[in-house]
Amino acid sequence: MAADAEVAVRTSEASHLRIAARVRDVASRRETLLNLVRKELKVKYAQSVLGAIWSLLNPIVFLAVFSFVMRITNNQFRDYPVYLLSGLLAWNLCSVSLTTGARSVIDNGNLVKKVAFPREILPLSAIGVALVDFVLQSAVLFLFIPASGHGFHLLELSVYPLAFLTLIVFTTAMTLWLAALNVRYRDIQHLLNLGLLVWFWFTPIVYSGYLVKDVLTRHPVLGVNLWNVFLGNPLTPIVMGFQRALYAVVRPIGSPKPVLPDVSLPWLAGVLAIVLVASLAFLRLTWGTFFRLSGDFAEEL
Amino acid sequence: MTAAIEVADVSKKFRLFRERPTSVKQRLLSARSRAEDFWALRNVSFDVLEGTSLGLIGQNGSGKTTLLKIVAGILRPTSGVVRQRGRMAALLELGAGFHPELTGRENVYLNASFLGLSRRETDRAYDAIVEFAGLEEFMDNQAKFYSSGMLVRLGFAVAVHVDPEVLLIDEVLAVGDEAFQAKCLERIRRFQREGRTIVLVTHALDTVRAICDRAVMLHQGRVHALGSPDDVVREMRYLLLGQVDEGFVPEEGTREAEIEAVDLVYPNGSTEGPLVRDDPFTIQVDVRTNEPVDDLDVDFEILDGATNHPVLDGRASRAGVTIGRFDGKRRVRFHVSSFPYTAGKYWITIGLSSRETGRLYHVQTQRYLLEVIEVPRVQERVDVPVTIEVEDL
Numbered sequence: 276m277a278a279d280a281e282v283a284v285r286t287s288e289a290s291h292l293r294i295a296a297r298v299r300d301v302a303s304r305r306e307t308l309l310n311l312v313r314k315e316l317k318v319k320y321a322q323s324v325l326g327a328i329w330s331l332l333n334p335i336v337f338l339a340v341f342s343f344v345m346r347i348t349n350n351q352f353r354d355y356p357v358y359l360l361s362g363l364l365a366w367n368l369c370s371v372s373l374t375t376g377a378r379s380v381i382d383n384g385n386l387v388k389k390v391a392f393p394r395e396i397l398p399l400s401a402i403g404v405a406l407v408d409f410v411l412q413s414a415v416l417f418l419f420i421p422a423s424g425h426g427f428h429l430l431e432l433s434v435y436p437l438a439f440l441t442l443i444v445f446t447t448a449m450t451l452w453l454a455a456l457n458v459r460y461r462d463i464q465h466l467l468n469l470g471l472l473v474w475f476w477f478t479p480i481v482y483s484g485y486l487v488k489d490v491l492t493r494h495p496v497l498g499v500n501l502w503n504v505f506l507g508n509p510l511t512p513i514v515m516g517f518q519r520a521l522y523a524v525v526r527p528i529g530s531p532k533p534v535l536p537d538v539s540l541p542w543l544a545g546v547l548a549i550v551l552v553a554s555l556a557f558l559r560l561t562w563g564t565f566f567r568l569s570g571d572f573a574e575e576l
Numbered sequence: 577m578t579a580a581i582e583v584a585d586v587s588k589k590f591r592l593f594r595e596r597p598t599s600v601k602q603r604l605l606s607a608r609s610r611a612e613d614f615w616a617l618r619n620v621s622f623d624v625l626e627g628t629s630l631g632l633i634g635q636n637g638s639g640k641t642t643l644l645k646i647v648a649g650i651l652r653p654t655s656g657v658v659r660q661r662g663r664m665a666a667l668l669e670l671g672a673g674f675h676p677e678l679t680g681r682e683n684v685y686l687n688a689s690f691l692g693l694s695r696r697e698t699d700r701a702y703d704a705i706v707e708f709a710g711l712e713e714f715m716d717n718q719a720k721f722y723s724s725g726m727l728v729r730l731g732f733a734v735a736v737h738v739d740p741e742v743l744l745i746d747e748v749l750a751v752g753d754e755a756f757q758a759k760c761l762e763r764i765r766r767f768q769r770e771g772r773t774i775v776l777v778t779h780a781l782d783t784v785r786a787i788c789d790r791a792v793m794l795h796q797g798r799v800h801a802l803g804s805p806d807d808v809v810r811e812m813r814y815l816l817l818g819q820v821d822e823g824f825v826p827e828e829g830t831r832e833a834e835i836e837a838v839d840l841v842y843p844n845g846s847t848e849g850p851l852v853r854d855d856p857f858t859i860q861v862d863v864r865t866n867e868p869v870d871d872l873d874v875d876f877e878i879l880d881g882a883t884n885h886p887v888l889d890g891r892a893s894r895a896g897v898t899i900g901r902f903d904g905k906r907r908v909r910f911h912v913s914s915f916p917y918t919a920g921k922y923w924i925t926i927g928l929s930s931r932e933t934g935r936l937y938h939v940q941t942q943r944y945l946l947e948v949i950e951v952p953r954v955q956e957r958v959d960v961p962v963t964i965e966v967e968d969l
Contacts, residue, residue: 392692570652
């Protein structure tokens with residue numbers, strides 16, 4: 276054994292998170308992460324004939340049902356299925372990651388108590404599983420958009436990568452945080468279910484973002500434009516980003532009112548950039564918390 | 577030689593809750609006093625040199641698994657430092673992460689990656705793993721169709737194919753049938769020949785004696801004994817006999833008379849074992865006096881190494897043998913006409929005492945090893961009565 280072999284030191288000190296070194300640690304175990312994601316997917320679809328097709332069926336049925344309902348009710352909302360899914364898929368990626376990620380450490384308690392590996396791998400694998408679903412379902416949506424005659428708008432589509440990146444960073448930050456706290460306070464997972472319900476309806480996914488902006492801007496409370504408060508929900512600009520990228524038209528032809536909030540593309544990109552930077556700072560914070568608490572996971576379980 | 581593992585003054589405190597408060601409400605409501613501190617480890621220090629094997633023994637709850645987890649980096653010490661050099665693999669559980677819905681093959685890859693093996697390394701080792709486990713035909717079956725023995729074999733097969741410089745093993749040898757255990761021991765010896773460092777936590781004291789260079793015995797979270805496996809194991813046996821809290825006394829007595837030598841004489845006249853089951857043997861005790869004694873009594877006791885239960889004893893006075901007054905040296909032979917106990921290791925205690933007063937001159941506790949083997953033999957024909965009955969149906 277080389278005399279200069281790396282020396283691992285274990286002390287009572289909760290070691291301080293050094294991002295670069297930790298990223299290397301986790302990256303060196305990326306195969307474990309991928310294997311864990313693969314395992315979750317295999318287990319999820321084990322002994323089902325259709326397997327991963329179930330993931331695809333979900334958005335397909337959504338698209339079919341809403342296309343049908345919108346047609347027979349003669350709704351004014353143009354191409355509502357596209358609007359709904361572009362926001363909903365992003366939301367699902369976040370909410371599924373949070374619910375499964377928050378339980379990830381507890382659900383794998385046996386591993387945590389018996390095997391040494393970077394604990395981040397557990398919540399990250401939950402995000403990975405949600406991400407696979409997201410990619411499959413987005414593929415359906417990306418095929419539907421041109422097929423339905425809605426079409427892509429390349430300029431708007433350019434905001435997609437930024438929205439996606441922001442979503443991933445924010446989701447990761449939240450998931451690490453909840454996963455760590457949930458080990459000590461099992462309330463988190465129950466609270467989360469309630470919280471997500473409220474959160475979902477405070478994010479413009481099923482209803483038009485323009486409507487909210489319009490109402491809130493016209494009725495300031497104590498001189499405060501609540502639209503700005505509404506934008507404080509990081510998922511609102513993120514979802515708006517996805518909708519702007521995929522639904523693209525702020526005011527569809529023949530529509531009495533805009534559907535998307537009437538903000539300029541650079542403004543939206545700017546807001547997303549701010550959310551991204553804030554999410555990165557948040558990630559640094561929650562990862563630190565996760566790292567600090569992870570030393571005691573084996574005891575708390 | 578450098579130390580592969582340095583454990584320096586490590587203590588570990590657990591908080592024991594009567595009922596673990598795991599929700600915010602419980603935490604708010606529970607008074608601080610409901611938590612009790614429990615020291616699983618107290619000021620534990622030792623080194624493991626590179627290329628050596630250390631056995632870690634102790635009763636249940638003595639803190640040995642906690643210590644192993646701290647060395648592995650799974651738990652954080654409350655105080656103290658552990659320094660560990662080189663690539664390490666901790667086998668605290670066989671088949672970590674095995675999932676019943678996955679096939680044997682998929683589980684091998686998943687488990688191997690938890691133990692730190694890359695996909696390519698697993699590819700290379702895969703055939704050897706399957707062969708070691710002896711599960712060639714079952715690798716594409718889901719693990720839920722495996723017996724528990726098969727799962728354990730597969731888990732161990734993966735474990736021995738990780739390629740670490742430092743290997744931590746917890747209790748995993750106590751699995752599988754005898755043939756498989758022999759295979760595992762053989763593999764550990766190979767690791768040793770290859771110069772790897774091994775820390776082994778086990779209840780199997782014979783294993784520690786057989787394969788370890790040094791042993792540490794923990795008792796109530798402290799290092800109770802540290803040294804050669806023979807000495808530490810003897811101490812452990814002493815403790816297991818119920819004489820807790822006393823320091824182990826391998827020898828004691830007032831020494832008016834002393835045990836000078838003890839030999840086990842086997843049927844062929846040699847003093848080298850092992851003994852074949854059911855064969856006779858002789859315990860030969862040489863006694864030397866330091867001053868004249870006139871009422872010497874000699875006794876022995878044989879203890880089963882596997883269960884720590886006494887199986888056989890003998891005493892000169894009980895057999896009506898009087899040694900008489902003497903000064904100088906005498907030899908006492910206990911002829912055991914047959915030793916009918918199963919194969920394994922047995923420990924012999926020899927005692928010299930005063931026949932009148934019971935005063936102990938000299939006692940050597942569990943000092944001498946009697947190893948018993950079994951030779952398979954052809955069953956002989958015997959007459960067993962057989963009754964025959966006929967009835968109408």
